[in-house]
Amino acid sequence: MYSADPERYNGQMPYRRCGKSGLKLPQISLGCWHNFGHTDDQHEARAILRRAFDRGVTHFDLANNYGPPPGSAEENVGRIMSEDFACHRDELIISSKAGHLMWDGPYGEWGSRKHVLSSLDQSLKRLRLDYVDIFYSHRPDPDTPLEETMGALASAVHQGKTLYVGLSKYPLKMLKKAVAILRDLGIACPIYQPPYSILDRWPENEGIHAWLADHGMGSIVFSPLAQGMLTGKYCDGIPDGSRAARSEGFLQVDQVDAQVKQLRALRDLASEAGTPLHHLALRWVLDQKPVVSALIGARTVAQLDDSLDALGQPPLKKSVIKKIDALAPPARRKKK
Template sequence: MFDPARYDGRMPYRRCGDSGLLLPEISLGFWHNFGHVDDFEEARRIMRRAFDRGVTHFDLANNYGPPPGSAEENVGRILVEDFASHRDELVITTKAGHDMWSGPYGQAGSRKHLLASLDQSLKRLRQNYVDIFYSHCPDPNTRLEETMSALATAVHSGRALYVGLSKYPLKRLKKAVKILKDMGIRCLIYQPPYSILNRWPETEGILDYLLEEGIGCVVFSPLAQGMLTPKYVAGIPEGSRAARSEGFLQAEQVVAQQEKIRALGDLAAAHGTPLNHLAIQWSLRSPAVTSSIIGARTVAQLDDSLDALRSPMPDEGLLAAIDAIAPCVKKKHAED
């Protein structure tokens, strides 16, 4: 049913921090393209093809779609129909914290929201547990002890094997990790946006901290929502994500980065590599990074992203040239 040679070495795996868990260098995310508005059969083909190529990590959240929840419903159906005998070969993750349902309990960092959301996610996914459950975003109005206690309960109740944090700023991340540790729960992994055009985890010192603590890091949007592909080098093409009024990527974002995008495109071309391949390999260059999450609308797009691993890792000269176009200026942090 699946390729028996899927673990023949084509997909490298990295240890998640200093844990015992290995993740593929490229993971498959379901933020876009797997909702009820999308082609279900193509979603099935994408998941199957990813697994055949050694992708064992499927990343979700409660609100992925559209509509919210539909990505989990579709993935759940595919898991039951196609992957039931392979569950122990997969790392399935989900998250809670962003707006999901109406009323006072449909978002944020309370125990009420996080544990109710996890139960809903498990029903949609048709699973008894997820491998990793994340607090999807920090909630400044809820004590960290409450949010972290919900993550601890998820593990103690068997609904999650590990827990992670996403998009927490450094100071709050450090406090959250300590609270979890005091509760007897280790933060396995951290998930930030990270790309050549968004070096926030570097500028904030987060990657250095994760490396010191032995916490894994799986980054999302390594292609900056498509800006780091040949698609936007010459502007905003008709029908592209940035050309539509809905969605997260807006035309003004592309325009603001256009000079850098063109320069990076020229640099990639001069080195004989596609811009998107360069961007994915760049996102994996740090020893702090375990895996890079990509999205895919078609099997061909998936294959193209996975083929980035066949491109060489950028050398020091190329990295210096990238830094000259999109520099990283690290901030100095006072002791907490």
């Protein structure tokens, strides 16, 4: 029987408000993209969720297609939630998403009203929940009108199936229009989820983060460690069992090979600053505006604890930031 640590809110985890909303998230949130599927160790998955909550992580991030296989992460987290966290439901922020391929046929992906609302119903069933706290459009649909996708998100709020809505990976032009449509429907969009790391500064380069800050929205970023490249473990080759070593993984060997010199230089910089590379990378992300939270993955409790310990690092010195910019420079910002 799990009994949560009574000291979990003793100040070890800072929380940040998403823009002008009432939504507050831990500075580090637990992403369930990897490590919670049916192919993973479920005893370790349960231990990771328990340990995360004990350390003040109140946000677990999912999507309909997380696994593998797709849907299995929601099933496993849902089972653990019902068995261990039912009495803590009102302390938790649970998010899910719709948009990537989940089932066969014309409505199995993208942003149609049919897909978005059907996917949400399926997610709630797998999660064993009456509602999620945040429901995202996971990616923009190039063919479905934005009015239809945003209308589906608004319906999810009106039906009581989500408390907040969010957008993920939308380019700036579409993001602006989508937020305006939601506003006209009486629905606020307090949160945006992009990939962001020292090695991938896309939302910064495209002016998305500046626009979010100006319009009272928060950014919760995924892959802050660039799929593990910023952990330092790839500086001397591809370790056995790592993401890049798996044929089914998103991180490919050629991606690592293309950036190994940069990774080594960043590792040396972190060493000079007296911190591990992954702590430097997480601290860098959290020091950027308007980042509210960084989503991390963890294969073990030890990995989770190690990442959470990055919160003990002070804000980076300007001299260190300048060196990071020299090694991984931002692009000249485009006007949109």
